[in-house]
Amino acid sequence: xxxxxxxxxxxxxxxxxxxxxxxxxxxxxxxxxxxxxxxxxxxxxxxxxxxxxxxxxxxxxxxxxxxxxxxxxxxxxxxxxxxxxxxxxxxxxxxxxxxxxxxxxxxxxxxxxxx
Amino acid sequence: xxxxxxxxxxxxxxxxxxxxxxxxxxxxxxxxxxxxxxxxxxxxxxxxxxxxxxxxxxxxxxxxxxxxxxxxxxxxxxxxxxxxxxxxxxxxxxxxxxxxxxxxxxxxxxxxxxxx
Numbered sequence: 001x002x003x004x005x006x007x008x009x010x011x012x013x014x015x016x017x018x019x020x021x022x023x024x025x026x027x028x029x030x031x032x033x034x035x036x037x038x039x040x041x042x043x044x045x046x047x048x049x050x051x052x053x054x055x056x057x058x059x060x061x062x063x064x065x066x067x068x069x070x071x072x073x074x075x076x077x078x079x080x081x082x083x084x085x086x087x088x089x090x091x092x093x094x095x096x097x098x099x100x101x102x103x104x105x106x107x108x109x110x111x112x113x114x115x
Numbered sequence: 116x117x118x119x120x121x122x123x124x125x126x127x128x129x130x131x132x133x134x135x136x137x138x139x140x141x142x143x144x145x146x147x148x149x150x151x152x153x154x155x156x157x158x159x160x161x162x163x164x165x166x167x168x169x170x171x172x173x174x175x176x177x178x179x180x181x182x183x184x185x186x187x188x189x190x191x192x193x194x195x196x197x198x199x200x201x202x203x204x205x206x207x208x209x210x211x212x213x214x215x216x217x218x219x220x221x222x223x224x225x226x227x228x229x230x231x
Contacts (some may be wrong), residue, residue: 031216041223042121045219048219056214056218092160101165102148102210106160108159
């Protein structure tokens with residue numbers, strides 16, 4: 001059982017380049033999330049999706065776009081990468097949280113460096 | 116304002132001792148969920164324990180328990196009988212209703228170091 005898979009695991013970008021991070025889950029989860037983790041800042045929510053075709057902004061959405069064309073996939077795009085976007089990116093997924101008791105399952109993370 | 120506050124950047128404890136990791140939260144919604152995750156040095160996120168806002172009893176999972184004080188908006192994680200393998204970063208998180216469904220928000224984390 002693969003769970004949540006992130007592609008790629010590592011990437012180095014030059015300032016101004018674009019890239020897309022892919023998150024795939026095989027648990028039939030409705031909810032998917034993208035976070036960034038920076039030293040001393042914890043995990044900060046970038047964007048999330050409550051179902052296929054829907055997306056919503058999180059705490060730090062600027063500079064990122066997302067798409068959820070298929071239920072199992074959640075894509076995070078950087079149109080013009082900046083050094084401030086150097087971070088570890090985590091994707092997570094969960095069942096609908098009607099009663100709030102739904103843990104999120106995380107991918108292994110993507111380490112992105114923008115030079 | 117921060118939704119989740121973890122005031123202890125680092126904690127140090129000896130093996131077999133108990134340790135409490137602090138977490139306070141801020142919400143006006145009566146329905147919410149509180150979670151603790153562990154992140155070892157390898158980087159993966161491991162779910163530990165959950166507490167719902169309407170739960171009357173404190174949650175427990177093995178050596179982990181959650182000291183839930185609703186009036187104080189506090190959800191501290193208690194680890195009993197610490198082990199070397201407990202050395203990791205610990206994150207408190209809250210799920211609350213948002214404009215689109217519910218969002219899961221994390222605190223900044225506490226690094227726990229367990230020594231022999």
